[in-house]
Amino acid sequence: MTLLSILDVELALLIVGVAIWTIAARDLFGAVVGYVAYGLLLAFVWIRLYAPDVALTEAAVGGGVTGVLLITAGKRLGALKNAVPDAQPRLAFKLLTAALAALVACAIGAAVLMLPDPPPSLAPDAAAAANGAGAGLGNPITAVLMSYRSFDTMLEKVVLILAVIGVWSVGTDKAWGGAPAPFRKAKSYPPMVFFAQFLAPVGVLIGIHLFWAGANAPGGAFQGGALLAAMWMVTMMARLVEPPPVDAQWLRLSLVAGPAVFLIAGLAGEIVAGSFFAYPPSLAKPIILLIEAFMVLSIAAALPMLVAGPPSERTDP
Amino acid sequence: MTPSVLAGLVGAALVGLGLYGLILHPHPLRKLLAFNLIGSGVFLVFGIVARRGAAAGLRFDPVPQAMVITGIVVAFAASALAVALILRLSAETSRLTLDPEAWTKPDGKDAT
Amino acid sequence: MTTLLDLFTLVAVSAGTFFFFAGTVGLLRFPDSLTRLHALSKADNLGLGLVALGLIPHAENLLSALKLIVIWVLVLLSSASTSQLIGRALRRGRK
Numbered sequence: 409m410t411l412l413s414i415l416d417v418e419l420a421l422l423i424v425g426v427a428i429w430t431i432a433a434r435d436l437f438g439a440v441v442g443y444v445a446y447g448l449l450l451a452f453v454w455i456r457l458y459a460p461d462v463a464l465t466e467a468a469v470g471g472g473v474t475g476v477l478l479i480t481a482g483k484r485l486g487a488l489k490n491a492v493p494d495a496q497p498r499l500a501f502k503l504l505t506a507a508l509a510a511l512v513a514c515a516i517g518a519a520v521l522m523l524p525d526p527p528p529s530l531a532p533d534a535a536a537a538a539n540g541a542g543a544g545l546g547n548p549i550t551a552v553l554m555s556y557r558s559f560d561t562m563l564e565k566v567v568l569i570l571a572v573i574g575v576w577s578v579g580t581d582k583a584w585g586g587a588p589a590p591f592r593k594a595k596s597y598p599p600m601v602f603f604a605q606f607l608a609p610v611g612v613l614i615g616i617h618l619f620w621a622g623a624n625a626p627g628g629a630f631q632g633g634a635l636l637a638a639m640w641m642v643t644m645m646a647r648l649v650e651p652p653p654v655d656a657q658w659l660r661l662s663l664v665a666g667p668a669v670f671l672i673a674g675l676a677g678e679i680v681a682g683s684f685f686a687y688p689p690s691l692a693k694p695i696i697l698l699i700e701a702f703m704v705l706s707i708a709a710a711l712p713m714l715v716a717g718p719p720s721e722r723t724d725p
Numbered sequence: 726m727t728p729s730v731l732a733g734l735v736g737a738a739l740v741g742l743g744l745y746g747l748i749l750h751p752h753p754l755r756k757l758l759a760f761n762l763i764g765s766g767v768f769l770v771f772g773i774v775a776r777r778g779a780a781a782g783l784r785f786d787p788v789p790q791a792m793v794i795t796g797i798v799v800a801f802a803a804s805a806l807a808v809a810l811i812l813r814l815s816a817e818t819s820r821l822t823l824d825p826e827a828w829t830k831p832d833g834k835d836a837t
Numbered sequence: 838m839t840t841l842l843d844l845f846t847l848v849a850v851s852a853g854t855f856f857f858f859a860g861t862v863g864l865l866r867f868p869d870s871l872t873r874l875h876a877l878s879k880a881d882n883l884g885l886g887l888v889a890l891g892l893i894p895h896a897e898n899l900l901s902a903l904k905l906i907v908i909w910v911l912v913l914l915s916s917a918s919t920s921q922l923i924g925r926a927l928r929r930g931r932k
Contacts, residue, residue, distance in 0.1 A: 416728050420735045427739055427762055431746040436754055443758055450765060453735070456728045457772045458784045465794045469801050470765065477801070481754055481808040485815060497749055505748045513741025520733030520770060529778030530788040548787040549794070557791060564795040571802035575809040597925070603918035610911065630794055707798075714805035717812070 416456065423449050436485075440478045447471025460626035461549045464618070468634035469711075476641060477715045480591065484717075544693050546624030553628065554696045558685045562674065565667040565703060568710045572663060576654050579718030587653040588716035596647040604646035611639040619704045623693070629700040633707025640712045651716040659709060666706025670699050729773040736769030753811045753823050757804060764800045768793045842894040849891025856884030870927050878920045882913050 426449060430442040447470045454463035534548065534556045545551040553561045579586075619632030643649050652659050673695055674685040681688045687695050739762055746759030771789045778786030815821055818828040863876025889909045896902040 413728075416731055420731050423735055424738050424742075427742050430758060430762065431742055431750075436752065439755055439758055443761065446762075447765075450769075453732050453769065454772060457732055457776045459772055459775065459790050459793075462768075462772065462790050462793050462797075465797050466765075470761075470797050474761065474801055474804060477805055477808055478754065478758065481812060484812055485754065485821070496751065502749060505745055508748075509741040509745035512744055513737045516737035516740055516766075516770065517734050520730065520737060520773065523733075523774070523777065527774075527777040529780040529786045531778055531780040531783050531786045534786075534788050535783070548783055549791050552787045552791040553794070557788065560792075561795060564799055567799055568802050571806050574806045578809040578813045597922070599918050599921035603914065606914055607911070628794075630798055634798075711801070714802060718809055 419449065419452055419456070423453065436482045437479070440475060440482060443478065444471050444475035447474070461547070461622075461628060461631070464626060464631040465634070468631055468638065472638060473634060473641075473711055473715065480715060480717075484589075545696070547622055547626065547628065549626075550622050550628050550696075550700075554700065555687065555692070558670075558674065561703075562667060562670040565670060565706060568706070568714075569663055569667060572710050572713050575714055576718055579654075579720065583719045583721045585653060585655040586719040586721065588651040588713075588718060589720040590647065590650055591641070591645045591716070592647060600646045601648065604643045604648055608639045608643050611635055611642070615639065615704075615708075619700060620697075622700075623697065629703040630707060633704040634711060636704065636708035637711035640708060641715060644712065644716070651712075654713075654719045659713070662705050662709040663713070664706070666703040669702040673699050729776040732769050732776075733773040736766040736773070739763070739766030739769065742766075752821060753815075754808070756823070757807050757811070761800065761804060764796070768796055771796075846891045846894055849887050853884040853887030853891060856880045856887065860884065871924065874920055874923055874927075878916050882916055885909055885912055 423446065426442055426446045430439050430446060433439040433442055448467055450470070451463040451467040454460070454466055531548075534552050545555075615632045615635030617632075618627040618635060619629055620627075622628030622632065640649075644651060673687075677686040677688075678684050743759045743762030743764075743766060746762065747756050750756050750759060771793045775786045775789035775793075776784075778789070780786065814823075820827050822828075857880070860876050860880030863880060864873050867873045867876055886909050889905045892905055893902045896905060
């Protein structure tokens with residue numbers, strides 16, 4: 409066994425161990441911390457699977473932003489009075505569930521071991537379609553996202569907007585149009601303010617670079633947008649800015665800009681290049697980058713709004 | 726054992742663990758955590774399919790990887806919606822449970 | 838020349854790993870949270886700095902080497918800030 413395969417086995421055991429901790433931890437906070445660590449370790453596995461774009465997305469969105477979401481949720485839940493959790497289930501039920509879970513895991517494991525050989529692949533189709541559209545992108549994943557399967561990506565942006573609308577609708581009627589509750593109740597704390605003031609400009613620069621470099625290297629709109637979203641959340645956590653009211657025009661325009669530009673480009677493709685979502689070959693790369701720029705704006709606006717939550721009645725004027 | 730087969734088996738184990746946690750934990754947020762575990766296990770299985778599909782001069786098949794990237798973002802959006810619903814439900818019923826039998830408003834009437 | 842650079846990388850990364858190991862020993866063995874915080878923030882940052890220093894000779898160009906240093910500075914910054922936040926929370930008696 410080579411050194412690398414020993415490290416692979418260690419990484420696998422570590423991931424399963426942290427996942428067990430996430431399930432078996434006593435309290436919610438411990439479980440969430442375990443989940444964030446698990447997300448970061450999973451990024452390693454993605455690197456081993458030759459998927460650096462997915463590793464970036466997993467570390468940023470799966471580990472980072474989801475962790476902030478769950479910790480904020482736990483804090484808000486803990487602030488509710490009279491919230492009494494249920495009793496634990498009985499042992500027989502636990503054993504039955506464990507048997508079911510083991511059965512499902514074995515079924516999936518068997519499917520993994522019985523995958524067809526030689527493995528089927530859409531790589532030639534994707535490469536042919538991306539080159540045929542004249543995209544000229546060096547990163548095949550960006551080519552798939554924005555050219556071969558562009559309709560799926562646009563629908564995914566629409567799903568983000570639907571989730572924001574759903575989160576906003578959960579607020580009470582009286583609070584509609586207001587701003588979500590601030591991320592921290594306490595007033596600003598100097599080390600946090602220093603952290604936000606130092607990190608935010610650097611993070612914005614790195615986020616834009618990730619988006620721009622994603623045309624030819626690992627990166628892309630999702631990763632860059634997630635980083636920009638994280639920077640906005642850091643400044644909100646430091647209380648340098650407050651969450652905006654949900655009926656703010658600029659917020660709603662930023663949210664819909666991404667899918668709107670995408671849809672317009674797709675419809676224009678019908679007129680200009682002959683079919684829905686086709687790009688004219690000479691202009692393919694600039695159009696893709698333009699769409700991606702607006703996508704970054706929408707993602708950076710949507711993710712913090714999803715974490716901030718529904719509009720709440722402000723107790724302080 | 727290649728890294729991809731190992732990662733696929735880890736994904737299968739994660740789905741099993743997540744299913745166990747999803748069914749057993751009474752706290753709604755821990756159910757959400759377990760559900761995210763199931764999701765990332767499924768994404769790992771996608772990942773090994775992508776790795777095995779190396780062709781056309783690439784080291785991987787980009788289509789499943791693109792699907793996983795959109796999947797991670799959509800899973801986060803669904804988690805955020807679930808969190809908002811759980812918070813509102815707990816505020817309305819003053820109970821931390823998804824069991825409809827137990828929901829009563831603070832003034833004693835039924836929440837549903 | 839390359840063997841000298843390789844030797845430098847080996848020594849620096851090994852020293853960095855040793856500091857990570859020391860930090861983990863501190864995390865496991867120190868009596869309470871504040872001392873564990875001290876072990877983590879000091880030893881881990883020094884370990885990361887040594888690892889980054891050791892990887893610089895193997896960077897492809899000057900820009901990649903600068904990126905490694907920027908990574909170390911960013912981790913220093915976030916570690917310092919979060920240590921302050923955790924310390925304040927511990928002093929107030931929260932978890």
